[in-house]
Amino acid sequence: MYKRNMAITGIVVAFLTVLFVTNARAAVSAVGVDVYTNNPIVGIVKDCSPAVVNIDTETMVTRNPHPFANDPFFREFFGREFDNFKRMVPMRGKGSGFIVDGKDGYILTNNHVVEGADKITVTMMDGRTLDAELIGRDPTFDLAVIKIGADNLHSLPLGDSDAAEVGEWVVAIGNPHGFENTVTVGIISAKNRTLQAADINFQGFMQTDAAINPGNSGGPLINLKGEVVGINTAIVPYAQGIGFAVPVNMAKQIMNDLIENGEVKRGWLGVVLQNVTPGFVEAYKLPAENGAVISDVVSGSPAEKAGVRRGDVIIAIDGKDMKNSQDVVLCIRNKLSGDEVSMDIYRDSKKQTIKVSLGTMPDSGAGRTQRGRERGRPSDNDESTRVGATVGPITPERKDSYGLESDQGVVVLDVERGSVADEMGIKEGDHIMEVNRRAISSVSDWERALRGEAKTIVMLVKRDSQTLYFTYKK
Secondary structure, three states: OHHHHHHHHHHHHHHHHHHHHHHHHHHHHHOOOOOOOOOHHHHHHHHHHHHEEEEEEEEEEEEOOOOOOOOHHHHHHHHHHHHHHOEEEEEEEEEEEEEEEOOOOEEEEOHHHHOOOOEEEEEOOOOOEEEEEEEEEEOOOOEEEEEEOOOOOOOOOEOOOOOOOOOOEEEEEEOHHHOOOEEEEEEEEEEEEEEEEOOEEEEEEEEEOOOOOOOOOOOEEEEOOOOEEEEEEEEOOOOOOOEEEEEHHHHHHHHHHHHHHOOOOEEEOOEEEEEOOHHHHHHOOOOOOOOEEEEEEOOOOHHHHOOOOOOOEEEEEOOEEOOOHHHHHHHHHOOEOOOEEEEEEEEOOEEEEEEEEOEEOOOHHHOOOOOOOOOOOOOOOOOEEEOOEEEEEOOHHHHHHHOOOOOOOEEEEEEOOOOHHHHHOOOOOOEEEEEOOEEOOOHHHHHHHOOOOOOEEEEEEEEOOEEEEEEEEO
16 A cells, blocks of 8 residues: 555656646746746847947046155145146046947946046947047936947837836846956845935935946846846945946936936925934824924925925825835935925824925035034033933024024033933034924923923934934833
8 A cells, every 4th residue: 555655646746747847848938038948148148238338438637746745744845846746647437338329329327437527438349439428417316328429229228117126137237347248147136225425315226136346337237128127336345245226217217308408407395304203203193104204494495485394294295105205305306397296294293285396406515514513512500411411501602612503492512322312313512492392492491391201202403504303212
């Protein structure tokens, strides 16, 4: 009986194995790829590589080749003499790009690849070297369009980065460290990543483990359909297998604007945003836990003109739910100046809708400036220490010392390490304006607002000309 059962089991296993293999072959045959005899990556590389180009840049910079030019001792005595050695020398850079319009020779790449370049040269896969013209660039999303004088070129189709899924296979083609037409393969590791570089927040990146190195910047990230889903942009230099790409859906509209206008007239709302925290939800009695709280409204901005206020919580824009501040930033950045958006907000726990006509984003240099501070503490006995923060009134000396813009409220003079205030992120020099929705104009107000050591604390703080909410929940 045992032998007969084993024989029957063997027959069943053999039948299922044959059935599985047959179905597997039929499935891959249906999509035109046979994993037993062919690698799908090979076909993608053959089809896409002719559209990927190597970009060389040359920027003229001033250099002093004298060996003692930067020595403090010699410069003290011969500083002006060293200026006679200054020379204009070329600084060279490398990157990648890919052709998006084979008829007119338009190439998409990263802004940081061509920014400031006096000369841009493109090398094709067939060995041709052509001078390129900068058509336009967008520092916000680190994208640029250049043009070469050639036609009938092979171009790459642009896919749908919103439809791309985490875990999906992707191929990166570029010129890392000058090694032309290098191919790496990986998956989409994550979406909607946020990076900060050169004091600019980049949000919405795709993360991939396909190897990306210096020189890959501007190259395409391609799905298994041969469509571009991202533009390789950044790496984490101290990590392995962590690269980032601009989703191609962001690039589509930007690219068209750069080609038509040479610039992107991006929409601007004019608010400072923060994520909604559990403490904020409790203190402000919000009926929702998602959204972005407005911690400041820029004077004269479209938001101010539309009646948006500090403390409003944005929960949806044009009917699309906003989970956090990143969603709001991405949504607005994808709009153009003059576009009207409909924002659903909570104000005083009540839902309402505000329509805002977006303006033009100010120049990047128009942002807030950092004020220098002297750390001296003027003597004043009218101080209070609660939740680990020592605060005092804003005297003329303190106003000048900490660079404060108003004498209404209290200023933080010290923060106890490991205290509630420290955990909240409060720092010396912060100007506290509200505590738990109560306006603070004196140390007595501060005492009353925190009397009883409330389990939930929300502070409105002004720091470096910008207001922010800080929350704590026990």
